[in-house]
Amino acid sequence: MEPLRSACYAPHSALYLRPDGLVHACCVSGFALGSVTGEDRRSLRDMWDGSVLAAQRRKLEADSFELGCQECGIIESAGGREATVAYHFDRFADGAPHRFPKLLDLALSSRCNLQCVMCNGGLSSAIRTQREGLPPMPDAYDDRFFEELEEFLPHVERLQFKGGEPFIAPENRRIWDFLIEHDLRPEISVTTNGTIFNERVEHYVRELRMHPNVSVDGVDPDTLESIRVGVDAEVLWNNIDRFQVLAEEAGNGMTLSFCLVQSNWREVGPFLVEADRRGLNCNVIFVNQPSRYDLLQLPVPELEAVIAELCGTRPDLATGEARRAWDEVLERLRAHLERPVAIVVRSALPMSTSEQASMRRDLVRRHGGEPLVALANDEEVVADLEVPSWSDWLQPSAFVGEPMDGIAGVIQERVGPLQIEVLPARRPGVEHLAIRVESSQGLHCLELYRFVDRPTGTYRAFVFELDPAPGTVG
16 A cells, blocks of 8 residues: 655644634644534544545645645745645654544643733733733633543644643643553643743653743843743743753753744844754744734845845854754745745635624624625635625725635735735634735725635635724734
8 A cells, every 4th residue: 555645744643722622733724623612512533534624635635735734835835845834744644644643732721921922812811811901711621622632642642732831721731640640651842931930840841751842032131021021031041941951851852942023033043052052952933923023024125134134144053953944044034035925824614604694793793884795616716796885995896706815916906015914713714814905095904704605615705894994904
């Protein structure tokens, strides 16, 4: 039997679980498999064996990234396979698809003590309650879920814990205690902001031989504290020292990660020098949401100046990994200048007619008016429109015959430059975009909601204009 060939093995080998209960194949996939909570609750086994995940597998086996995997497809097409998330699942190619997931990527709670500027209330309870003024997100993972999870844990080769801040989430401690009690020792990595270190943390890291992955977005204290709001740089570095001692005792390694945004690109070199000095793994992550923090969204002259300055300040790095990370940053920046792209993540969880009607009522009440509605045909091309009077300036007739995911591009072509920001969806399976348009008539701000129409199996979109239009997206 020939080995299975797939453009990505995440759907064949992994599940990613979000704080709101939605489940995906990986953390960058926009294709929702279902939810573990609410009226449409599905079991882990149903999702793993179900038709939704099977559809994503088939697309990738046909070398197509179109079903929620556009981000990796764009990066790989530029020759950067090793820079994609898909690359990290190649280790699970043998024997795929697997009866059980080999990797579980768990962000089970949004509990967090920081308010990082590029984060949002869906991933940080501190942001949700203090910055956004919303009530805490309800817990999505109940006893029934943990009972289902017990079937999977003995078969898992790797567990990744994210957040929120993993070390303050009781959901994670419940899993760690189960692993210890049943003498299960898969690979475990924990992506942490590094601010929590106590006897309980030390116990879990040592007992489970965890691989700490500590997020550090600057060596300069002012830069670090301006991005990771609420962190004390001195305390963080002291905790990193303590995590490193534990990691070296366990012999399981440790990583320092750097979230690259517009305000800290000059810190990439010093960060890699520090990781290199410590002999630690290093990881540089390009932040693309919200767009105002995305380094790749700088105007071309400014991005060219960034590249020139980085090239002129190349750090002296001893290890191959640090040098490779530095080169990958420069290659990604240069590739973007050669082929600028806007990444839009699609989500697909079919919605019934009644669910659509309910969502439409809620949105009309929220926005104070009727939406422009676009419906795709079987080829996911816009075939039909409902056009309210407010939308005349958009020239919506131009949407007909265009790909459903190309509406934003048509707006830009017909009206003027725009910015796009992917927003947290209020409902499972809905892609929510904020679109800011600079036209001859002034500033317009739109919100676009795209989802799968269950009766037809194709995409439908609602477009609302915000009134009065705010000055910034989001």
